[in-house]
Amino acid sequence: MRTTDEHRTPVDDEEAVAKQLRLRGRVDLVDSSPAPGAPGTLVAGVDVAYDDVSGRLAAAAVLLDAADLRVVHSATARGPVPYPYRPGLLAFRELPAVLEALSRLESRPDLVVCDGYGLAHPRRFGLASHLGVVTGLPCLGVAKNPFGFHHGELGAARGARAPLLDPETGEEVGAALRTRSGVKPVYVSAGHRVSADAACAHVLSLAREYRQPQTTRLADRLCREALAAPG
DNA sequence: GCGACAG
């Protein structure tokens, strides 16, 4: 059926790329995300851990109050690794379990923070964009490496940023953002319903004492625990 | 052919 087809894991890279090209038309780049740090706003962090030996993975979704960064609720999901790792196709590997974990949360988040890219992607449709389109939720991406993208020097102070550029086209796809003074920046990009500026503001609000947003740190810890847990 | 491109 049509719906089953939409959510089926692609059989090969060609089909995966075609699916990205089809879905990317649904990305909303107009910001409708909540005000960063607003009390009562629920921000979800999602992450996935892998066990290459068993071929299984675990996803975690952690729900935080945006004002105090305290955990409101969390959920996990486990399953077989559905797709091999290919640069540019990460979403097909992580999305099924992430969606399952998100669906197990007691409340629908107002914003989702992903590990990886959104607009900063070869086809401008990274994990954060894909998750946003599928769920309809405001979504942004935070990555630890710039990979193929380039950026100029940025100041050493927390909050400093520089445009992240596609070296092929010169297109601005996100920002290198310093979340801790003197520490390597993180690489932020818009996913869905979140602008680049808002994405940076959200990340700064979520990363107050560590380089990574608290959403990412907690989700990372939880999915590792879920992967290691028996059963 | 080589380098390399989230996790």
Added chain:
DNA sequence: ATCTTGTCGC
């Protein structure tokens, strides 16, 4: 992603 202690420095 993951294998992984101690060590340097604020």
